[in-house]
Amino acid sequence: MMLIGKVVSLVVFVGVGVAVDVRIEDDGLAISLDGVGRVHAEWLRERCTSALSVDQVTLQRLHAPHEYEPPRVLNATIQNELLEVTFADFHASSFKVEELARQAVDDSIKEAPSSFIQFPQALRPELELWTSNLTLPPMMPYAEILEPKTRLRLYALLQSTGVVLARGAPREERVCSGIAAKLSTLRVTEWGENFDVRSVVSNEPNVKRDLAYTPKAIGMHTDNPYRYPTPDFQLLHAIDQCECEVFPCDECTVRNYFVDGFAIAERLATEDPELFDALATVPVRFENNGGDGTSALWHVVPHFELKPQFAAAMAFKHDTPVCRGARCLQAIRFSAKSGGYAPRLPPDELEIFYKAKRRFSELAHDPSMVIELQLRRGDIVIFDNKRLLHARSAILPSDGDRFVQGCYLDRDGIFFHYERARRELNENPLAAPWTSLANAPKPAFDEMGAEYAKIDVARNLASMLEAQVGLYLGQPVDLMEHGLQTASRAFRAGESDDLVVAGLFHDVTEHLVPKGHGEAAAALLAPYVDPATHWLLTHHEVFQGYYYFHHFGADRNTRDALRDSPHWELARRWCHDYDQAAFDPSYPSLPLDFLMTIANRVLSREPYWWNPAHLKRVAITG
Known part of the structure; x- marks a missing residue:
């Protein structure tokens, strides 16, 4: 079908029941296509990847613009989601309508387009503005x-x-x-x-x-x-x-x-x-x-x-x-x-x-x-x-x-x-003369108390976090970076020391006990953080499930079973704002030594400071 004229309109169908309107305008100078808009004939011609237009190995163009007449569209039809165009010099080109639509948007507003001509894809991190x-x-x-x-x-x-x-x-x-x-x-x-x-x-x-x-x-x-x-x-x-x-x-x-x-x-x-x-x-x-x-x-x-x-x-x-x-x-x-x-x-x-x-x-x-x-x-x-x-x-x-x-x-x-690296990596002793606590003398407990007092809880937790370097578990960042990133986001949002420290260590045992790492982290921090933060740590896996349980056929709203808790909204907000968002390889996380200054403040508190009558307040061993 030959279509020539000032404005010629043709309605064709892409797929099943989806009408697409193609119009040749201004004597072939341009065409208008639903989802793409009005585009110049040469804008189309320079995107042609046929063997007559580009080298089929490099996809580099074979001809300079002066080597062919200014393109004018002679005929345009759509077949099987392809726009088939014949130009006035009878050069024929085929274009995927979906790719043309992306390119029409990309060319005008995007730094890193989602569709290219000479290679399939490329990505660049988004700007992270900071103060x-x-x-x-x-x-x-x-x-x-x-x-x-x-x-x-x-x-x-x-x-x-x-x-x-x-x-x-x-x-x-x-x-x-x-x-x-x-x-x-x-x-x-x-x-x-x-x-x-x-x-x-x-x-x-x-x-x-x-x-x-x-x-x-x-x-x-x-x-x-x-x-x-x-x-x-x-x-x-x-x-x-x-x-x-x-x-x-x-x-x-x-x-x-x-x-x-x-x-x-x-x-x-x-x-x-x-x-x-x-x-x-x-x-x-x-x-x-x-x-x-x-x-x-x-x-x-x-x-x-x-x-x-x-x-x-x-x-x-x-x-x-x-x-x-x-x-x-x-x-x-x-x-x-x-x-x-x-x-x-x-x-x-x-x-x-x-x-x-x-x-x-x-x-x-x-x-x-x-x-x-x-x-x-x-x-x-x-x-x-x-x-x-x-x-x-x-x-x-x-x-x-x-x-x-x-x-x-x-x-x-x-x-x-x-871009090259992104493509390559995207595959994705205490000696004691006793044998039981029941027969240990008081001096033994005094000695134990002194030894336990030397334990640097903060350093131990930091070492556990550092041991997670390189543990990705299928995620874009490793577990240590996820902890740093969660804590950094909470810190920059002005959250309390407790919530920042929760972010730093909430997944510190995830590679050891995946199904119970929330309870494990809560137990590690229980003597030092407030009860609300402890509750959040214990249940954060359930709140994180809102974002993926449905992919496994489960109810993403399982967290609603915990709504009676006064800490429900805190856990929801913390998971939404910090935990589930902390998988960005380009996010500028704060260094561990900086975040540890906050952790040291929290972990140097009197254990169970929030309840002087706590049953474990004087415990030194178990």
Whole structure:
């Protein structure tokens, strides 16, 4: 059937009883298809994967656009859920209607489409915007970051949260560039593969200089905004600096600070959209003299760089902002020390711009938005230089000499290695002269009491949790990460110490007694947590069942049998908000040593503090 004309309509059927309307419009320039919308003929043609259009091994296109006439649709029909199109040059193409529908949506709003042409699928973690409630960066041992699952988590966190702290690296030069080259592509500048940030100003001639190469404080900034392209990720390796036995400490004053620039942009978009628009549209000039005055670098770009699809739309419709907030952003560049000089615009326009710039700077230094970090020797902090801003306090003489070596790496390697790793891993003595308590003398019980008092309950529970590293049980994260994540979510939501500790240890025996791990965890924590938390731990498996019992033919509402308890709603909320949600590999969980400070508070309480008459209050053995 030949269909040519201004608007020709044909109703065909996909599957059984599902009508789909296909229309050829504007003399074949476009077609309209239910569920897809109106699309250009060449938009269809460039998605053709027939042997005449693409290499069948690589799926790379065989022809440049000038090698065929501008496509016009001659005929369009649907057969067995396939859109069959014949173009005016008689080239025939077939398209899955479902995939076209996904691509039509993906192209306009998604960062990571759900349908591709040259490969079947790819995923990227969602942004995890944060404020000071992040508290500390996600941490991992340096020795493990190249292990497959840890490496995958590292890549996920760098995309979702934008920062990771690797602890325990060798305190040697060039470790920074060495690990960067293994994680992605090393970005080299004229400063070399590594750059040296020392607190002692060099007196040598012809040495490159920067404000960072002094003991002075440095405000929030992104590195090298004067470069095009701007470095994507930065690594800072603490080779030598003051150190304390317990961190943080007042004896070592120097601190590093980080803030999520995308979270600030999101806040601006909500609080005052006009300020967001100003920072997204006014191009500013960043400058650098090469560090030694022998050359020059500059880059003109707005502080907020929009993703291409939104920047293009704003260029076509400059009077109507098409997107505001973090999801619209490709990058943030902000550095007072590198200028950011505004163009000469009308004063009323510049007044809005400078108000926006000042507000952004205020929020970037607002304690409610910032996390504070005291680096230890051997720490390497890795962060997104086009999203996070970082700062450093002044280095005092009492801090001694400080040597931090830095380097940069490219984003595309993070994307590439994350997707590859994701695909690869997705398969999915007490000696006593007695033989019974009945004949033991009092001194024996005194000795037992003293020995039991030495038991570090917190350390023992932490060891049980650490023993769960690598135990996935078919889940996206291992059991330890699930515990850390549940506790982190509860902590960041402002929950009580008891509920945070419940999150940390609620599944600590799941790999030992799956069907009774709730009761086991409740028993382990019973002397220290309040009765409501104890009840929650005992029954949390039943409440978790709301999300999956029905998959096994059981009643997901089994928890309703416990509604008479005054703690029912607490258990429901805790499981919904924290437990069932804590399986996200890209979530920035707080480190165990931080959460253990909370656990120590709880586990150092007088046992059964909530009932002085408890029958077990003076028990030492059983």
